[in-house]
Amino acid sequence: MKTQSIVIGLIATVVILYFIWTKFKNQKHQTDTDTSKQSTELLPTQEKQNDKLVIVKNVSYTDLQTILTGFCNMYNKERYQARPRLTKITESEFAITFPFDIDFIIFCYFINYVHYPMDFDKTFYVTGWTTTKSGDNWITEKSANKKVMLFIPSDDTDHDNVYMTTIDSIGFKLGFAIGEEKQMLNEPKKKFSSPTIDILELTNLVHKDFK
Template structure:
């Protein structure tokens, strides 16, 4: 009987400890933000993401989760969501977004929290020499960013330059890794920023 009471006591302590640990998903739902400036200045850039095969509500939810995580102290991502059709969407960044956050966003869209879709997601941008992960070999090049279907690491994004040089960008460890063959060959984006600039859209921040 004494042994059973000890076991029950240990279980009770473990349950209490677990209940005191903040749940990781809270960061996805906390929509607190710093105050936005009265006027926002648009920044010309060519960064764009095209999504096929998901629905508007799921994409918007994923973008809100991403912004809940990255816009706590300052606005790292204000995303313009444009619907081309019921299952084709374009993301643009009228106020700019740094390359690292852009990579994180593409990764997050593949692996959103508690959202399940099977979408084709790709991003395009021109790299700069001072971008994180970028080397002299792939700077000042137009590139495609994506996650290949066989990815099991969940903390990286893949990059293919317009001349079909492939790289793996590891967030936690590894940094930039050159691939002998790109995971996917470069595909020209179907739309560019100017194509969707004047279409009806919603800003996610």
């Protein structure tokens, strides 16, 4: 009788555990499905004209793909904030554009991230260009509505900022810490130079989009 009770108890335990496992599996499947559906609905499909351009040098295609994937995984969790498009110029030089546009503040984060990528023990040469707007984060009346160049100098030690030079040679340090977002410099950290690549020339070249 005692043995029979033990067997019945084991069978009941197995049935309960199977029921719990089945319920958990169904809930997880439903959650995965909903998340996929939400991401698809939020994915921007309408391209927006803009002149944001980033050039990365002395990097391999494989490494840059890893870097862009890491950035997108970090910034596109809740909503799509960046959809970079990667175009190969040479074996070690690449152009990155944003056909769906990107907020100026995220653009700054992007340049910093590509220069200081996570899980890499090295930095990369990164320069970005865009035209600012008066409503952009960190933009003042002295830098609004101007062509600007964004970069991180080789002697940077803060690791949480980007530097900006306007086309009329006004320099800024844009810090990511509160209170350090828009520091005007006595002189630019680097002289403004226009990109050697025209965004329009990239239109018909082979590229890869990230999300």
